[in-house]
Amino acid sequence: MNYNWNWGVFFQSTGIGSEIYLDWFVTGLGWTIAISLVGWLIALVLGSLLGVMRTVPNRLLATIATTYVEIFRNVPLLVQLFLWYFLVPDLLPEPLEMWFKQDLSPAASAYLSVVVCLGLFTAARVCEQVRTGIQALPKGQLNAGYALGFTLPQVYTTVLLPQAFRIIIPPLTSEFLNIFKNSSVASLIGLMELLAQTKQTAEFSANLFEAFTLATLIYFVLNMSLMMIMRWIEKRVAVPGLISVGGK
Amino acid sequence: MDFSAIIPALPGLWIGMITTLELLVLGVCGGVALGTALALMRLSHNKTLAKIAATYVSYFRSIPLLLVITWFYFAVPFVLRWITGVDTPVGAFSSCLVAFVMFEAAYFCEIVRAGIQAIPRGQMGAAYALGMTYGQTMRLVILPQAFRKMTPLLLQQSIILFQDTSLVYTVGLMDLLNAARSRGDILGQPHEFLIFAGLVYFVISFTASRAVKHLQKRLAV
Numbered sequence: 001m002n003y004n005w006n007w008g009v010f011f012q013s014t015g016i017g018s019e020i021y022l023d024w025f026v027t028g029l030g031w032t033i034a035i036s037l038v039g040w041l042i043a044l045v046l047g048s049l050l051g052v053m054r055t056v057p058n059r060l061l062a063t064i065a066t067t068y069v070e071i072f073r074n075v076p077l078l079v080q081l082f083l084w085y086f087l088v089p090d091l092l093p094e095p096l097e098m099w100f101k102q103d104l105s106p107a108a109s110a111y112l113s114v115v116v117c118l119g120l121f122t123a124a125r126v127c128e129q130v131r132t133g134i135q136a137l138p139k140g141q142l143n144a145g146y147a148l149g150f151t152l153p154q155v156y157t158t159v160l161l162p163q164a165f166r167i168i169i170p171p172l173t174s175e176f177l178n179i180f181k182n183s184s185v186a187s188l189i190g191l192m193e194l195l196a197q198t199k200q201t202a203e204f205s206a207n208l209f210e211a212f213t214l215a216t217l218i219y220f221v222l223n224m225s226l227m228m229i230m231r232w233i234e235k236r237v238a239v240p241g242l243i244s245v246g247g248k
Numbered sequence: 249m250d251f252s253a254i255i256p257a258l259p260g261l262w263i264g265m266i267t268t269l270e271l272l273v274l275g276v277c278g279g280v281a282l283g284t285a286l287a288l289m290r291l292s293h294n295k296t297l298a299k300i301a302a303t304y305v306s307y308f309r310s311i312p313l314l315l316v317i318t319w320f321y322f323a324v325p326f327v328l329r330w331i332t333g334v335d336t337p338v339g340a341f342s343s344c345l346v347a348f349v350m351f352e353a354a355y356f357c358e359i360v361r362a363g364i365q366a367i368p369r370g371q372m373g374a375a376y377a378l379g380m381t382y383g384q385t386m387r388l389v390i391l392p393q394a395f396r397k398m399t400p401l402l403l404q405q406s407i408i409l410f411q412d413t414s415l416v417y418t419v420g421l422m423d424l425l426n427a428a429r430s431r432g433d434i435l436g437q438p439h440e441f442l443i444f445a446g447l448v449y450f451v452i453s454f455t456a457s458r459a460v461k462h463l464q465k466r467l468a469v
Contacts (some may be wrong), residue, residue, distance in 0.1 A: 003326060074453035076411035079425060079446045087439050181312035188314075188418055195315055202322060209326075212319040216311050223310035 009207040010214065021201050021211075028197030029218060035114055035183040035193060040176060042119025047126025052156060054131045065127060072124035078185055080121055085113040085189045110191040114183070122179050129171045133164030166237045173230040177223055194218060251440050257431050264427025265448070271345060271413045271423065276406045278349035283356025288386065290361055301357065308354035313347075314415050320347040321419040340421040348409065355405055363398035364390060400464040407456050411449060424448065 010022040053065035072080070089100045089109075100109055137160060145155035165172075187196035198215040202208035254261075289301035308316070324343040328336050367390050375385035395402075414425040422430070425445050432441030 070454060071450070074411075074450045074457065075446050076414040076425070076449050078414045078417060079442070079449060082429070082442055083446065087442060090439065177310075181310075184312040184314040185415075195312065195318065198315075199318060208319075208322045212315070212323070215315060216307075216319075219311045219315065220307065 003209070004207075005210070006205075006207050007210055009201075009205050009210050012205070014204060021205060024192075024197040024201055025194070025214060025218065028192060028194035029222075031111075031186070031191060031193035032180065032183050032222075035111065035118065035186055035191075036180045038115045039118035039122060039183070040179050042115070043122035043126050043175070043179065046119065046123035048130050048161070050123060050127035051130025051134065052161070054127065055134045056152065056156075069124045069127055072121055077117075077121055077182060078188065081114060081117045081185050081189060084117040085110065088113075107191060110186065110189045113189065114186040114191060118179055118182055121182070122175055125175050125178075126172065129168045129175065130164060132171075133168035134160055136167055137163055163239055166239050167242070169230065169234040169237070173227065173234070176230065177226055180222060180226070181219070249440055249443075250437065251444065253435050253437050254440060254444050257435070257441070260431060261424065261427050261444075264422050264424040267341070267421065267427075268410075268413050268423040268425075271341075271348060271416065272406070272410050274345055275348035275352055275409055275413070276402075278345070279352030279356045279409070280360075280402065282349060282353035284360050284391070286353055286357035287360035287364060290357065291364060305354045305357050308351050313351050313412055314418060316351045317344055317347045317415055318418055320344070320350075340416070340419045344416045344419060344421055348413070352405070352409055356402065359398050359401045359405060360394065363394035363401075366397055367393055396467070400460050400467065403460045403463070404457070407453055407460070410456075411453060414449070 010025070011020050013019070014021055014024065050065040050068055053061040054069075056062070089097055092100065100112070104112070141159055141163070142155055145159045150158065183193060184195040186193045187199065190196075192200070194215060198211050201211040205211065286301045286304060289297040290305070292298055321340060321343045324346060325336070325338045328338060371389055371393070372385060375389045380388070413423055416423050417426050417429070420426070428441040428445035429438065432438035435441075
């Protein structure tokens, strides 16, 4: 078990076509970003909807949203992914099932499953943040909206949500970063995202320390740059007059 | 769907469950211990120690747990050989446990740090005035109060770890999920076993998080 260090391994040929190992990492990073961004879009839309449902004066809607959150928060992500990838296609109507299993390429069907899985998984977390944001606003805001003759949907879209979203940017940021990290589970259903490419590089080149170090570095830089972007957005859209903002 | 095949498989699934629980308990104990040490480093006046702990935390918090598990599975045997000079076979269980302890410590560190910071500064001063050393102050005065305050958060993080133990699937360790998947595949009923495993995770996590919420209300000042 002698280990040969070779940091130049990333520029060596993989032996497949004219690719070098670095190309694999680039492809992997591309998949990771593609999974995370689309998953985040689903999570944000569905999560906001659920968050609103938990706060509106309607028992039924609130119960539906609460049940959703409890289910998706208490089942491990990996179990959810297996359910989406192995079980759900079998439950689909015949033509859809055929489309998923035969017409889609293996990468496409895995991508579809993992995006839906991560989107719905993260939506439960986004929901809780949105609910907290709305509940953190003074009750007077809602009443003031009513007093001005707004309907309930108008109060939400023009008064409550614009403020709530700006308050919850920090916790949303951490969910946003989590979805990038969680996207690595896609490697377990055969999608060649960053972690899967790293494993493949480690196995092909036998330079596992170099491969995993580079992967760690990529995740680290990705994380830091996303955090800086979100901090910048947070500053730009801060609600004036709140303690957290500072200044006047 | 036919769930009758699950009952004869229960003893096998229970063995998987034990692995899951072992990982959880040892992971939490190790994680809290290492996390507390890191929190004390972060809060110490020694700039170098504080910097090391801060780097450790932000490093592990920015990479996926699955990456850590996979990496350690490959790397721990090499590292052990470098340290000890002999080939020591390391099972998947040990490497996963090391991964969990090191990864979770970063999260526990932040919880413990917040817990310590919530203790009024005067307590430190009072303990020093009584002639206690730093070690005594922490052990006898600050940490017992801090741990009491942060019990709900520590438990919540433990529930997350309980769910995350399922990621050991990637190195083939037979935890609850893997035991269910492999049995389901052998018996030709993968769906039923997967749903059953999901249900077990759900019931445990749901009940536990309800209990934690209850505890949180009771401990609230």
